[in-house]
Amino acid sequence: MRARAAILLLGAALACRGPRPAGGPAACTHVQAIRQLRGAPVCEDVWTCARPPGGRFDQVGLHRLAACEGAAGPVVVYLPGMHMNGELPVADPRYDLRLYLAAAGVRTWGLDYRTHAVPADAAPKDLRALGPWTADVFTDDAAWAVAFARSIDPGPLYVAGFSAGASFAYRVAARPGSALAGLVILDGAVPADHARGGEPAAIDVGSSRLPYPDRQRLLAAVIANPSGPSPIPGYPTAGTALADILYTSASFGGRGGLSDARDGVSDVAVVAILLRSYDRWWPGAALSAKPPVPRTTLPVLAFASRNMGPGWVKAVRSAAAAWGGNGAVVRELPGYGHLDVLVGRRAAQEVFEPVRAWIVGSGG
Numbered sequence: 292m293r294a295r296a297a298i299l300l301l302g303a304a305l306a307c308r309g310p311r312p313a314g315g316p317a318a319c320t321h322v323q324a325i326r327q328l329r330g331a332p333v334c335e336d337v338w339t340c341a342r343p344p345g346g347r348f349d350q351v352g353l354h355r356l357a358a359c360e361g362a363a364g365p366v367v368v369y370l371p372g373m374h375m376n377g378e379l380p381v382a383d384p385r386y387d388l389r390l391y392l393a394a395a396g397v398r399t400w401g402l403d404y405r406t407h408a409v410p411a412d413a414a415p416k417d418l419r420a421l422g423p424w425t426a427d428v429f430t431d432d433a434a435w436a437v438a439f440a441r442s443i444d445p446g447p448l449y450v451a452g453f454s455a456g457a458s459f460a461y462r463v464a465a466r467p468g469s470a471l472a473g474l475v476i477l478d479g480a481v482p483a484d485h486a487r488g489g490e491p492a493a494i495d496v497g498s499s500r501l502p503y504p505d506r507q508r509l510l511a512a513v514i515a516n517p518s519g520p521s522p523i524p525g526y527p528t529a530g531t532a533l534a535d536i537l538y539t540s541a542s543f544g545g546r547g548g549l550s551d552a553r554d555g556v557s558d559v560a561v562v563a564i565l566l567r568s569y570d571r572w573w574p575g576a577a578l579s580a581k582p583p584v585p586r587t588t589l590p591v592l593a594f595a596s597r598n599m600g601p602g603w604v605k606a607v608r609s610a611a612a613a614w615g616g617n618g619a620v621v622r623e624l625p626g627y628g629h630l631d632v633l634v635g636r637r638a639a640q641e642v643f644e645p646v647r648a649w650i651v652g653s654g655g
Contacts, residue, residue: 348409501536
């Protein structure tokens with residue numbers, strides 16, 4: 292894939308002239324790099340920080356993207372979805388909201404959850420460490436990340452969340468003193484209340500239909516050549532295999548709910564790059580939690596993919612209205628599946644640009 296807006300990594304470790312807090316947390320390490328974004332230098336700062344209770348995998352990462360000099364726009368902290376992290380899988384602003392916003396002068400942050408520290412080949416005994424990682428633990432980390440970003444970047448601060456990250460965004464907003472300028476909800480809602488029970492300590496991103504080793508082989512084949520042979524039997528090409536598996540995913544309604552790359556809404560190779568960046572393990576305990584209760588209303592901009600059906604759109608709208616009141620803005624995306632909201636061929640026009648315009652129009 293040839294990106295129209297190439298982003299090249301030019302330097303590392305202290306190469307930027309971006310913000311450097313006078314006394315960063317002792318439990319954090321920090322490196323910097325410069326990327327060329329549409330001809331302008333953008334600083335990428337990355338922190339890796341220990342979190343309580345200090346176990347082997349109790350650490351998170353923070354990725355800041357902003358102009359190297361003179362960055363003074365609004366601040367957006369992005370919370371990724373289940374199995375996802377804050378790294379940049381696709382270094383192209385057409386397919387990454389944070390890069391798109393950074394090019395427009397916004398200071399963006401992305402969070403690596405604790406799951407990013409868990410290796411794909413972790414032993415079963417090591418995976419037991421994920422048992423205590425509840426939704427509250429992830430919300431604690433997200434709220435801490437917001438406070439960290441505030442300590443470096445003053446100004447109006449918005450929290451954006453995709454999928455499970457949207458539910459964490461709502462939870463952060465429910466906490467006293469959150470003082471957010473608004474929420475950007477990317478195809479997410481507040482899960483219904485259900486009691487914990489039956490979930491494993493660690494959920495594999497692989498499935499019975501596509502076990503992890505097969506998943507990795509398929510993604511590698513699609514990225515190398517979508518028109519090449521499929522490592523999954525029954526499909527003429529690798530791209531056809533992945534597009535069909537995503538389209539028919541029963542967990543997302545079976546009609547393009549996960550992605551409609553099959554019909555060209557997204558480039559299947561770009562979707563494969565995104566999926567390859569996923570972390571393998573996710574804590575089962577994070578799936579069960581009481582829904583948060585809004586303390587007050589605040590500006591909310593939400594996007595809802597329609598391919599998961601009217602029930603999903605209703606859930607997205609309901610959550611946005613509960614938190615944003617009559618002023619909540621909800622944009623439905625016909626033909627979109629869940630992942631297409633992030634990497635669809637028209638995501639920059641139909642998602643990213645409306646986000647930028649809304650943030651600026653909200654006073655950011």
